[in-house]
Amino acid sequence: MTPPETQGQGIAAEAPAGSPAVSLCVLRKRADFLKAASARRQGTGGFLLQARDRADGDAVVRVGFTASKKIGNAVLRNRAKRRLRALARDVLAPCAVPGWDYVLVARPEATVSRPYADLCTDLRQALGSVHRGREGGRT
Secondary structure (H helix, E strand, O other), X not given: OOOOOOOOOHHHOOOOOOOOOOOEXXXXXXXXXXXXXXXXXXXXXXXXXXXXXXXXXXXXXXXEEXXXXXXXXXXHHHHHHHHHHHHHHHHHHHHOOOOEEEEEEEOOOHHHHOOHHHHHHHHXXXXXXXXXXXXXXXX
8 A cells, every 4th residue: 555645746746946957868778878988078087978969959868877897896886876877967967968978987996985076076077078169068
């Protein structure tokens, strides 16, 4: 038996005031990851950002996450991916350019141990440098 919904939950809930202007979709296919890897990239202290303009007219922002075995055991890889997903929700969603694919690649030790505030700053700076001087890009 499920408990009754309280005010502000379930289907009747309203989106938070700071909801992203664009919707994020998760990359699943290897070909999409390879296309992003061959496009622009920007390294930071906590992770590597790969980005590409799909130029297909679709306004959806797609994002992928990668954590190889160099990161460590399964626990550390999952922790790194959780932190990267949180970054995508908090920083990438409001700052992303529609029609782009982004891949966040975890770095050994740094992604898991770096303070979250520093990771947020890293992502903002990486997005700025990826989109600097490009048409349709925001900084």
